[in-house]
Amino acid sequence: MKWLYRLHLWVALSLGAVFVLLGLTGSLLVYQSTLDRWLNPELLQAEAPAEKRVTAADALETVEARTTDEEVVSFLSLPGAHPAVYRFYIGTPERSFDRLVTVDPASGELMGVRPVGKGLMRFVHVLHFRLHLGRSGQTLIGFTGLILLFSMISGGVLWWRRRGYRLRQVPLHHGFGVYAGLPLGVVVITGILLALPQYTRPAVEWFSPLSGLDLDHQSQVDETSKDIGLEQALRLAREDMPGGEIRSVGLPREPEGIYRLTLREATPSGWLAGSGRVVLDRYSGEVLAQQHWSEQSGGDRFMSALRGIHGGSAFGAWGQAVVALLGLVPLLLYVTGLRLWLRRRTRQQQTP
Numbered sequence: 376m377k378w379l380y381r382l383h384l385w386v387a388l389s390l391g392a393v394f395v396l397l398g399l400t401g402s403l404l405v406y407q408s409t410l411d412r413w414l415n416p417e418l419l420q421a422e423a424p425a426e427k428r429v430t431a432a433d434a435l436e437t438v439e440a441r442t443t444d445e446e447v448v449s450f451l452s453l454p455g456a457h458p459a460v461y462r463f464y465i466g467t468p469e470r471s472f473d474r475l476v477t478v479d480p481a482s483g484e485l486m487g488v489r490p491v492g493k494g495l496m497r498f499v500h501v502l503h504f505r506l507h508l509g510r511s512g513q514t515l516i517g518f519t520g521l522i523l524l525f526s527m528i529s530g531g532v533l534w535w536r537r538r539g540y541r542l543r544q545v546p547l548h549h550g551f552g553v554y555a556g557l558p559l560g561v562v563v564i565t566g567i568l569l570a571l572p573q574y575t576r577p578a579v580e581w582f583s584p585l586s587g588l589d590l591d592h593q594s595q596v597d598e599t600s601k602d603i604g605l606e607q608a609l610r611l612a613r614e615d616m617p618g619g620e621i622r623s624v625g626l627p628r629e630p631e632g633i634y635r636l637t638l639r640e641a642t643p644s645g646w647l648a649g650s651g652r653v654v655l656d657r658y659s660g661e662v663l664a665q666q667h668w669s670e671q672s673g674g675d676r677f678m679s680a681l682r683g684i685h686g687g688s689a690f691g692a693w694g695q696a697v698v699a700l701l702g703l704v705p706l707l708l709y710v711t712g713l714r715l716w717l718r719r720r721t722r723q724q725q726t727p
Contacts, residue, residue, distance in 0.1 A: 376536055383529040386522060387712055394523050394705040397516070400503035401562070402702030403496070405686055405695050411496040412459075418487040421460050421479050428454070429483035431624075432606040434461040437485055438476050447471065451605075451624040454480050464491065468628050504570065517570030523705075524563050527556055530708075548711035555704045562701055565685035576678070583674030592654055592663040593631040600658040602627070605634075611660050612636040612653045616667065619651060627657045640668050649679055 403410065412419040431453060438448055442465055449471035452462040461480055466473030477486040492501075505512035530552045568575045576585060594600075603611075609621055616638050625635030634655040649668035656663055668676070683689030687698030 376533060379529055380533055383526060383533060384716060386526045386529075387709065388716075390519065390522060390526075391705075391709040391712070393519055394526070395709050397503060397519070397523075397566075398702040398705035400499050400702075401566075402699045403499050404503055405699040405702070407496050407500060411494065414495055415487075415489070418475075418477055418489060419460060419462075421454070421481060428480040429478075430606055431461065431609060432604060433483055434478040434480070435463070435605055435626075437478055437483060438463045438465065441476070441485060446473075447628045448626055449628050451626060453621055453623065460486060466491075471628055513570050517567050520563055520567040520570060524560065524567070527552065527560060527563070531556055548708060548715050551704055551707045551711065555701060558697065559701045559704050562685060562698055565681050569681055569685060579674045579677060583672050583677070585674045585678065586666070586672055592633050592656075594627065594633055594657040594659075596630050596658065600630075602657050603655075603660045607660060608634040608636065608655050608657075611655055611662070612638060615653050615662060615665060616640055616651050622650065632657055633663060649676060 431451065435448060442448065445467055446465050447468055448463050448465050450464040454460055461478040463476045464472045465476055472491050475489045475491055479486050501507050504516060506516060508515065534549050534553060579585060612621060613619065619638035619640045621636055621638050623637045627633060634657055636653045638651050640649065640651045651667045653662060654664040655661065680689060687694035
């Protein structure tokens with residue numbers, strides 16, 4: 376198996392630093408939202424949980440008062456249970472996600488503005504997912520993940536051939552690889568699937584249809600048309616999915632625009648829970664399209680669950696902690712493997 380050892384070694388020496396980079400940035404991204412709030416409290420952290428929130432419509436009015444005639448408010452992310460804030464995204468109809476504007480849910484006051492794509496955690500996110508190389512960088516990350524998966528499998532084969540099932544008194548490099556190999560493999564595989572959707576989606580459709588949600592609907596406009604308003608849209612979505620928690624709202628950007636709402640459904644609960652979506656006519660309030668989590672195909676659920684599994688959030692706080700620790704494993708494998716290689720090389724040079 377010398378050829379496999381040499382190939383495993385060559386991959387580690389040539390791409391090991393990239394594997395380490397992906398692991399460390401992945402560990403940080405597990406807590407991306409939390410870290411972003413800590414780094415930017417004046418923008419993203421309300422002082423205390425709002426016992427009585429200002430309505431989303433009032434917050435929207437505050438933001439719209441600060442926009443120019445050429446700008447539109449395109450998206451709203453609602454606060455969760457923690458002392459979070461209303462997040463609005465504004466821009467032009469062509470570039471709708473240009474700036475992030477936040478509003479305090481207790482006072483209703485505008486907190487700050489940040490260009491989308493700026494900030495340390497956003498930098499880390501793009502580095503992890505695309506290496507700051509655009510879509511080609513995302514594809515490169517996907518194939519790098521395949522090479523990492525090969526490196527893990529080849530390392531496991533080499534360990535198996537040499538030691539069998541025995542895990543006592545093994546070098547740290549082998550121990551880290553064996554004990555962390557399976558859960559790390561799940562993280563790597565889900566990362567590959569996320570990075571290569573052009574291959575993932577057709578493959579999934581072989582087993583289960585991917586329906587998605589048609590967002591090409593348009594609102595019917597006439598001379599008497601009057602927008603139902605954000606609060607009415609929120610009420611109608613809650614009626615359509617009782618017990619659901621509204622997470623975000625895509626706002627109409629043109630006269631024919633629609634309301635697109637995403638809700639965390641009440642059932643099922645736990646790691647099986649998922650999001651439902653509702654599309655509303657902005658004038659009549661008619662439900663133009665809906666997709667309950669319970670009605671989605673297996674393929675839709677699989678694609679929706681990938682990100683939660685990759686980052687550990689699908690399994691709660693403990694899952695996130697495990698994934699964050701797994702992000703350190705490539706660094707440990709790189710350091711311990713490099714030490715083993717240097718020690719072996721030294722012995723070979725000393726052998727007459």
